[in-house]
Amino acid sequence: MAAGARRMANPIAGQRVGEVTASHTERVEGQCYELHAPPPLGALLRIGSPPVYAVVRQIWNAPIDPARPLTPRGADLETVDEVYANNPQLTSVLITRFQATVVGYAIGAAIRHGLPPAPPILHSFVFVCDAGEIAAFTAHPGYLKLLTAEGNLTADLAMSAFLRQAADAASDKRGFLLRAGRTLATELADDGPRLRTILGEMAL
Amino acid sequence: MTLHGNSGKVNGRRIGAVVGGQLSRGLQVRVDRAGGTSIEDLAVGSFVTIQGRKQRFFGVITDVELRVADDSLRHFPPSGSADFTNDDFIAEVVGGTTAYGLLSVMPAMAAPDDATSPESASPESATTIPEHFAPVFTASQADIDAVFKAAGDGAMSLGEPQGMDGASVRLDLSALPARSVGVFGASGSGKTFLARMLLAGMVKQGEVVSLVFDMQNEYGWQGQDNDRGRQVKGLKQLFPSRVVTFTLDEASSRRRGITPDGAVRIGYREIQPADIELLRESLNLTPVAAAAAYNLERHFGSGNWLAEFVAKSGPEITELAESIGVNASALGALHRRLAAWERFEFLDPAAHGNAAADIVQHLQRGNHVVLEFGQYGRNEAAYVLVSNLLTRRIHDEWVRRKELADGGQGDDPRPLVIFIEEAHKFLTPEVASQTIFGTIARELRKYNVTLMIVDQRPSGIDSEVMSQLGTRLTCRLNDDRDLSAALMGARDAGQLREVLARLGSKQQALVFGHAVPMPLVVRPRDYDESFYQEMSLGTTGAPAGTPAVAETAEERMQREIDELFPPE
Numbered sequence: 001m002a003a004g005a006r007r008m009a010n011p012i013a014g015q016r017v018g019e020v021t022a023s024h025t026e027r028v029e030g031q032c033y034e035l036h037a038p039p040p041l042g043a044l045l046r047i048g049s050p051p052v053y054a055v056v057r058q059i060w061n062a063p064i065d066p067a068r069p070l071t072p073r074g075a076d077l078e079t080v081d082e083v084y085a086n087n088p089q090l091t092s093v094l095i096t097r098f099q100a101t102v103v104g105y106a107i108g109a110a111i112r113h114g115l116p117p118a119p120p121i122l123h124s125f126v127f128v129c130d131a132g133e134i135a136a137f138t139a140h141p142g143y144l145k146l147l148t149a150e151g152n153l154t155a156d157l158a159m160s161a162f163l164r165q166a167a168d169a170a171s172d173k174r175g176f177l178l179r180a181g182r183t184l185a186t187e188l189a190d191d192g193p194r195l196r197t198i199l200g201e202m203a204l
Numbered sequence: 205m206t207l208h209g210n211s212g213k214v215n216g217r218r219i220g221a222v223v224g225g226q227l228s229r230g231l232q233v234r235v236d237r238a239g240g241t242s243i244e245d246l247a248v249g250s251f252v253t254i255q256g257r258k259q260r261f262f263g264v265i266t267d268v269e270l271r272v273a274d275d276s277l278r279h280f281p282p283s284g285s286a287d288f289t290n291d292d293f294i295a296e297v298v299g300g301t302t303a304y305g306l307l308s309v310m311p312a313m314a315a316p317d318d319a320t321s322p323e324s325a326s327p328e329s330a331t332t333i334p335e336h337f338a339p340v341f342t343a344s345q346a347d348i349d350a351v352f353k354a355a356g357d358g359a360m361s362l363g364e365p366q367g368m369d370g371a372s373v374r375l376d377l378s379a380l381p382a383r384s385v386g387v388f389g390a391s392g393s394g395k396t397f398l399a400r401m402l403l404a405g406m407v408k409q410g411e412v413v414s415l416v417f418d419m420q421n422e423y424g425w426q427g428q429d430n431d432r433g434r435q436v437k438g439l440k441q442l443f444p445s446r447v448v449t450f451t452l453d454e455a456s457s458r459r460r461g462i463t464p465d466g467a468v469r470i471g472y473r474e475i476q477p478a479d480i481e482l483l484r485e486s487l488n489l490t491p492v493a494a495a496a497a498y499n500l501e502r503h504f505g506s507g508n509w510l511a512e513f514v515a516k517s518g519p520e521i522t523e524l525a526e527s528i529g530v531n532a533s534a535l536g537a538l539h540r541r542l543a544a545w546e547r548f549e550f551l552d553p554a555a556h557g558n559a560a561a562d563i564v565q566h567l568q569r570g571n572h573v574v575l576e577f578g579q580y581g582r583n584e585a586a587y588v589l590v591s592n593l594l595t596r597r598i599h600d601e602w603v604r605r606k607e608l609a610d611g612g613q614g615d616d617p618r619p620l621v622i623f624i625e626e627a628h629k630f631l632t633p634e635v636a637s638q639t640i641f642g643t644i645a646r647e648l649r650k651y652n653v654t655l656m657i658v659d660q661r662p663s664g665i666d667s668e669v670m671s672q673l674g675t676r677l678t679c680r681l682n683d684d685r686d687l688s689a690a691l692m693g694a695r696d697a698g699q700l701r702e703v704l705a706r707l708g709s710k711q712q713a714l715v716f717g718h719a720v721p722m723p724l725v726v727r728p729r730d731y732d733e734s735f736y737q738e739m740s741l742g743t744t745g746a747p748a749g750t751p752a753v754a755e756t757a758e759e760r761m762q763r764e765i766d767e768l769f770p771p772e
């Protein structure tokens with residue numbers, strides 16, 4: 001399959017997927033090395049060194065140059081793959097970007113849940129964490145604070161996606177979900193509908 | 205001393221933390237679900253401990269409640285909406301977090317518990333409450349023992365505290381009869397079994413004597429265990445030489461193959477107009493008809509009125525009515541009722557003397573007396589008449605002896621417990637002021653006589669009498685008024701109400717008052733072989749099998765015969 005066509009497989013855990021293109025203490029934006037090959041929504045990222053951890057909250061694909069919007073190219077073709085095959089230049093003018101919510105950082109071997117003293121520098125390499133890293137990061141439930149802070153539906157759904165992945169990485173999946181759910185229940189005690197949306201999503 | 209040094213301070217399983225409350229209304233305890241505790245494990249009436257910072261508290265769960273921190277859960281409970289495929293997960297997460305169990309706990313007793321307090325400091329009535337977030341634990345046998353200190357021969361194991369499998373709480377048998385006792389509960393709830401156990405404990409312990417008016421023939425020789433369809437031992441079988449049985453109905457005793465130690469015969473002379481007045485309801489008499497007995501007494505003289513009156517017939521009664529100034533039809537009604545007493549074989553028109561004399565003698569000798577009513581137990585008038593009359597006689601004797609003793613002549617009469625079933629018949633608000641039972645209840649212990657009353661309708665009992673009861677053991681009651689009456693005058697009535705309302709339908713009792721340091725729900729122990737055995741082992745007072753006070757040669761022979769050949 002031609003590079004740049006739709007990628008169905010997630011990047012392999014532990015793989016480097018892109019670089020930081022804009023960074024704030026609470027939020028990082030990055031660009032993927034490969035078109036249509038982003039870390040999945042909710043993935044835990046390790047960014048730069050010393051590492052900053054962030055959860056993928058939004059992904060979008062767009063032309064590099066916003067001044068040159070896309071136009072349809074497949075009217076006479078059968079499949080979308082043919083569109084890319086017939087227009088190999090597309091992979092160099094189109095890009096995949098993502099935004100991630102900062103949830104922690106490392107000091108030496110210790111992981112802290114919270115905001116780093118400074119954002120990761122630009123062009124920092126972005127890695128997708130593997131199961132071991134996810135499990136280590138979620139061993140204590142403090143990471144939930146920054147994820148719930150945003151407080152809108154799309155952020156909550158991204159958090160739910162993250163919790164599903166973290167549950168898969170945990171040795172006791174159900175126990176993990178219950179612990180996380182109960183922590184959320186106490187943090188969101190005053191917003192039942194929101195809590196239930198998150199709980200409903202995270203255990204899908 | 206146990207391995208723990210002070211085992212009373214070892215906490216049980218944690219069930220929650222104090223989150224609010226008030227001494228007068230009880231504490232609120234939020235249940236922790238994390239420890240695996242479910243509100244469904246926590247029954248009202250259960251005994252718990254609370255570890256305060258400076259004191260250890262002992263309390264009783266008086267209510268359980270479900271709360272939600274988030275009101276939307278109330279409107280849209282997780283399993284109610286079909287939108288989520290994983291409602292179970294949601295329910296499991298919110299259960300114990302935003303939806304949680306809350307207990308009401310009555311802090312009843314407290315003992316100092318900090319570095320400086322003596323290890324053995326004993327619990328006293330709680331005068332304050334634990335601090336916020338004090339952890340709450342299930343109680344252990346050691347906790348029960350720390351509070352219910354009764355031990356040794358002066359105590360008996362009453363049963364298992366609510367929710368504490370295998371534990372046992374002991375009842376102080378000296379404190380129990382020191383003030384009047386009430387045993388309440390709906391029919392079939394286990395009153396009789398419980399009361400018989402208490403009586404047995406008192407016989408064994410030996411400090412008091414008792415007189416049991418055994419309306420349904422279930423205390424003396426044997427009782428009927430309906431659930432298991434078998435007979436259980438009565439007091440006489442358990443303590444052949446310390447219990448004597450009398451009967452009102454020798455024919456019935458014979459039919460049941462029982463040889464009582466004596467029969468009670470009451471002379472007409474002993475019956476007073478006041479007795480008739482008390483029987484007004486049982487005899488279905490108008491107030492005028494009942495009061496006519498006083499006119500008759502004035503007319504015929506105090507010993508003779510009844511015999512003379514029933515001997516009259518037909519027109520003589522009308523004449524008599526005129527001459528004593530009583531409405532003729534009222535007097536006729538009275539006559540019909542009293543003439544029917546000819547069927548009462550225990551009544552003797554000719555007998556002189558005192559029907560209670562034999563009973564008094566036995567009681568004074570330290571024997572317990574059970575009076576079986578035979579078939580007369582089904583006749584309300586007979587039951588009320590006899591119990592009241594004998595009690596009056598015996599009470600008179602106790603008053604006389606007490607007054608003599610107070611004057612320096614002779615010893616105090618033995619502490620006596622008079623036991624009646626269906627107590628409301630003697631203690632309704634209308635008659636309580638006239639009957640001897642009402643008098644005894646109000647005198648407290650002045651003449652060394654107290655009551656033990658058993659009843660299924662405490663609301664029928666005069667409230668002043670209820671408030672004089674020292675200790676109450678209450679089984680399941682179904683009627684609201686009975687619930688309130690059973691708690692009348694109790695210190696924590698408000699908090700105990702729900703506990704009482706929730707008792708099991710059988711063999712479960714809330715015990716509170718004088719003889720226990722704090723209210724507690726117990727499952728009275730089974731009345732079975734192991735109970736019989738405990739009753740026969742070791743002794744206080746006189747050893748079982750040996751009379752408390754010298755018996756006559758005849759009595760001794762009879763006893764030995766009875767022991768060798770139980771009249772079964």
Ligand SMILES: Nc1ncnc2c1ncn2[C@@H]1O[C@H](COP(=O)(O)OP(=O)(O)O)[C@@H](O)[C@H]1O
Pocket residue numbers: 389390391392393394395396397398428429430431432710711728729730731732
């Ligand atoms: N402590 C107990 N041990 C064994 N059986 C009991 C006990 N308490 C109650 N029962 C059972 O319940 C039945 C009813 O109890 P009972 O004391 O006669 O009730 P009540 O006097 O309140 O009408 C008994 O016949 C017996 O089968």
Ligand SMILES: [Mg+2]
Pocket residue numbers: 392395396
């Ligand atoms: Mg009964």
